[in-house]
Amino acid sequence: MATEEPFLQVTDLHGGYGGLDVLQGIDIEVRPAEVVCIVGPNGSGKSTLFKAIYGLAQVTAGRVSFKGKDITGLAPEAVLHSRIGIVPQLATVFPGMTVQENLEMGMYTVRDKARVRQRIEEMLDLFPHLRDLRSRPAGVLSGGERRALEIIRALMLEPELVLMDEPSAGLSPALTAEVFERIGELNAATGLAFLLIEQNAKQGLQASHRAYVMEMGRVRHTGPSSQLLEDETVRKAFFPAAL
Amino acid sequence: MDYFFQVTLNGLMLCGLYALMAQGLALIWGVLKVVNLAHGEFIVLGAFLAWWGFGEFGWDPYLAAPLIGLVGAGLGWLVSRAVVLPLLGQHFLMTLLATFGLAIVMQSLMTLTFGSSARVTDVPYAATGFGVLGVRVPLIGAVNAVAAFSVLGLLWLFLHRTRPGKAMRAVSENQEAGRLVGIDLKKVYGLAVAVAIGLTTVSGALLSSIEPFYPFAGPPLTLKVFAIVALGGLGSMRGIVLAAALVALTESYVGAYVPEIGTGLGAAVAFILLVVVLALRPGGVAGARATAGHA
Ligand SMILES: Nc1ncnc2c1ncn2[C@@H]1O[C@H](COP(=O)(O)OP(=O)(O)OP(=O)(O)O)[C@@H](O)[C@H]1O
Numbered sequence: 001m002a003t004e005e006p007f008l009q010v011t012d013l014h015g016g017y018g019g020l021d022v023l024q025g026i027d028i029e030v031r032p033a034e035v036v037c038i039v040g041p042n043g044s045g046k047s048t049l050f051k052a053i054y055g056l057a058q059v060t061a062g063r064v065s066f067k068g069k070d071i072t073g074l075a076p077e078a079v080l081h082s083r084i085g086i087v088p089q090l091a092t093v094f095p096g097m098t099v100q101e102n103l104e105m106g107m108y109t110v111r112d113k114a115r116v117r118q119r120i121e122e123m124l125d126l127f128p129h130l131r132d133l134r135s136r137p138a139g140v141l142s143g144g145e146r147r148a149l150e151i152i153r154a155l156m157l158e159p160e161l162v163l164m165d166e167p168s169a170g171l172s173p174a175l176t177a178e179v180f181e182r183i184g185e186l187n188a189a190t191g192l193a194f195l196l197i198e199q200n201a202k203q204g205l206q207a208s209h210r211a212y213v214m215e216m217g218r219v220r221h222t223g224p225s226s227q228l229l230e231d232e233t234v235r236k237a238f239f240p241a242a243l
Numbered sequence: 244m245d246y247f248f249q250v251t252l253n254g255l256m257l258c259g260l261y262a263l264m265a266q267g268l269a270l271i272w273g274v275l276k277v278v279n280l281a282h283g284e285f286i287v288l289g290a291f292l293a294w295w296g297f298g299e300f301g302w303d304p305y306l307a308a309p310l311i312g313l314v315g316a317g318l319g320w321l322v323s324r325a326v327v328l329p330l331l332g333q334h335f336l337m338t339l340l341a342t343f344g345l346a347i348v349m350q351s352l353m354t355l356t357f358g359s360s361a362r363v364t365d366v367p368y369a370a371t372g373f374g375v376l377g378v379r380v381p382l383i384g385a386v387n388a389v390a391a392f393s394v395l396g397l398l399w400l401f402l403h404r405t406r407p408g409k410a411m412r413a414v415s416e417n418q419e420a421g422r423l424v425g426i427d428l429k430k431v432y433g434l435a436v437a438v439a440i441g442l443t444t445v446s447g448a449l450l451s452s453i454e455p456f457y458p459f460a461g462p463p464l465t466l467k468v469f470a471i472v473a474l475g476g477l478g479s480m481r482g483i484v485l486a487a488a489l490v491a492l493t494e495s496y497v498g499a500y501v502p503e504i505g506t507g508l509g510a511a512v513a514f515i516l517l518v519v520v521l522a523l524r525p526g527g528v529a530g531a532r533a534t535a536g537h538a
């Protein structure tokens with residue numbers, strides 16, 4: 001499994017949206033081939049941390065590096081180029097464009113059409129039911145189909161690390177299980193690393209190797225997921241209801 | 244009855260031109276979420292360029308239209324750099340004010356360059372026509388319709404079959420998601436304004452031989468086009484063609500059947516239509532889907 005060399009490294013990160021910093025000094029790391037989960041209450045800054053990593057929120061201090069390269073404050077296209085895939089929290093399909101076109105957009109920065117076509121087929125293998133929907137506008141898909149589309153669109157560019165903000169948001173338990181199953185398979189088969197944000201703490205911890213618990217812009221706890229799942233204080237404080 | 248068919252045909256032949264006039268406004272609105280108040284001035288500029296090319300070099304306006312479109316696209320790119328892009332992200336009134344200012348500057352410059360009188364490009368086949376089933380088809384109207392729909396077809400292909408065209412659609416549907424797949428917004432914005440202004444000057448070139456124009460003819464055109472875009476449900480090409488047909492036909496009927504004032508109603512017709520249609524169908528003539536798809 002995970003080796004010790006640094007992969008994604010977030011060091012003492014401060015930032016937010018102008019004015020007050022939402023993030024108050026975050027230290028997080030993801031090692032190669034690792035699935036890492038971030039849990040924490042609403043408004044604790046989880047999504048802001050992601051946005052700060054991929055250039056949609058402001059960074060006021062601290063550093064983000066990926067594979068030893070400084071990527072602090074880079075624009076989204078540059079972050080994509082360093083092989084990080086992005087699945088944001090809010091709906092991000094292009095509703096008037098077909099499933100096929102949405103996937104093409106996932107590889108917008110690649111001009112080789114044959115490669116794009118081939119990659120689309122590979123990605124549709126992950127969620128085969130999308131194959132029959134490929135010429136439908138994404139706006140008419142169900143919530144689960146849309147989420148699946150967003151996930152494989154983020155994989156189009158063959159990232160080495162994927163940031164996924166609440167992959168299960170709005171999904172039925174069965175679909176959530178399917179999404180986590182795919183994440184597990186991809187991780188096991190290709191060593192693709194994931195940094196997940198998950199509302200359902202139990203599910204997130206079960207699906208990951210390590211986890212961070214965030215609260216009010218800070219990391220409060222960290223450790224192997226299995227250990228956090230059992231830790232009494234973490235359970236009581238952060239997900240009493242979920243367990 | 245023949246008169247009715249004639250009036251209907253006259254209206255229908257304008258539908259393509261109206262749709263083309265509207266596409267530029269819709270494209271800039273869709274991609275940049277900016278209302279270009281100088282839109283009508285770019286139509287008039289295209290008309291003057293066609294008139295000037297014809298008078299000076301004998302260029303047929305329809306054959307010169309691609310060149311005029313290129314000039315318009317170049318101007319559009321400049322305008323995007325100088326006027327629009329620096330103001331994006333600020334309050335939306337800023338771009339309204341800036342494009343309003345641009346409209347006034349263009350009106351003055353056109354008056355200085357071309358004079359203030361009304362012009363029309365007097366092509367030799369202006370009076371030629373042929374009869375079909377009892378109605379008279381003016382050649383120029385037919386050429387206009389074919390030209391306008393050809394340009395609309397090319398625009399459709401551009402938006403649906405090319406990489407930059409798809410990027411424009413993506414950004415107009417979801418700007419943040421567009422950034423997150425690596426689209427360079429500045430480039431797409433600049434290109435969208437260039438394409439939009441290019442289309443708009445082409446529509447002016449087509450207009451120049453069928454309707455008189457003068458340097459101050461822009462604002463009523465902007466209003467009419469605005470009504471068409473609003474009727475069509477922002478961001479849908481099908482909706483805009485339908486709305487253009489509705490406006491063109493209504494104008495034609497009002498002009499023919501309402502005595503005295505009919506032909507003078509001009510842009511008012513489009514606006515009255517807008518109010519009536521939006522009261523009945525809030526999503527515009529193409530229904531709610533087009534607007535929903537625009538989230
Ligand atoms: N675009 C924005 N502009 C200003 N403030 C914002 C913006 N987005 C989020 N915030 C604020 O930043 C804080 C952290 O929000 P964030 O979205 O990071 O929380 P989160 O942990 O992802 O919550 P959730 O679990 O509900 O998704 C909140 O107080 C929120 O109001």
Ligand SMILES: [Mg+2]
Nearest residue numbers: 046047048089
């Ligand atoms: Mg969030």
